[in-house]
Amino acid sequence: MIDLSEILERCKKYDRKAQKELYDVYSPVLLGICIRYAKTKHEAEDILQEGFIKILTKINDFNSVGSFEGWMRRIIVNTAISHYHKNKKHNEIYDIDEINETDIEGYTFDNKQFTSDELYSVINNLPEGYKVVFNLYAIEGYKHKEIAEMLNINQNTSKSQYSRAKDKLREQLELISKIKIKNVE
Numbered sequence: 001m002i003d004l005s006e007i008l009e010r011c012k013k014y015d016r017k018a019q020k021e022l023y024d025v026y027s028p029v030l031l032g033i034c035i036r037y038a039k040t041k042h043e044a045e046d047i048l049q050e051g052f053i054k055i056l057t058k059i060n061d062f063n064s065v066g067s068f069e070g071w072m073r074r075i076i077v078n079t080a081i082s083h084y085h086k087n088k089k090h091n092e093i094y095d096i097d098e099i100n101e102t103d104i105e106g107y108t109f110d111n112k113q114f115t116s117d118e119l120y121s122v123i124n125n126l127p128e129g130y131k132v133v134f135n136l137y138a139i140e141g142y143k144h145k146e147i148a149e150m151l152n153i154n155q156n157t158s159k160s161q162y163s164r165a166k167d168k169l170r171e172q173l174e175l176i177s178k179i180k181i182k183n184v185e
Helices: 004-012 016-037 041-057 068-086 116-124 128-139 144-151 155-184
Strands: none
Touching: 004 016, 016 041, 016 068, 016 116, 016 128, 041 068, 068 128, 068 144, 116 128, 116 155, 128 144, 128 155, 144 155
C-alpha cells in the first residue's frame, strides 16, 4: 500500500524515486485515457509522457482540494486536446447550424453482447473529430459548450459530431451483432 501524501511531498521536492513511484502507480490508468484520444498506442504513450511531465512540473499547484487522480486526469485530457489541436489539420470537422439529437430509442445493446476490445475498436475507428467529441461528452462528462470551448468549435458542431459518432457506433455495433448471430446459427 502506497502512502500517496508522502509520495506527493517527495515529488514536490523533485525526488526522482518518488516521481517514478507516482508514474508506476498512475500511468496505466492515465494511458487508458490517452488511448481514447489517440490514433495509435504510440501516440497515446507520447500524450502520456507529455502529460506526466506537466503533472510533475505543476505538482506544487495541487492544493489537495478534490482528488489528486481527478487533477491528473484533467491535465491528461487537456494534454490530449492540445495534441488534437496540433494535429487538427488532419482531423475531420463538420459544421451544421442546427442539429437535433438522434433518437436512440429502440436501439439497445446488452452490455455483455460486446467485448471491451470490440467496443474500443469501434470507438477508435471513428473519424478523429467524432472520436474526440464522443470521448469528451460520453466518457469524460463534459457539456457541449465546454467541448466547443476546448476544441475552438461551434457548440452545434460539437453536437453534430456527437450525433454522428453515435450513429456510426450504432451502425458498427449492429454489424458486429449481426455477424455474431450469424456465427451462432
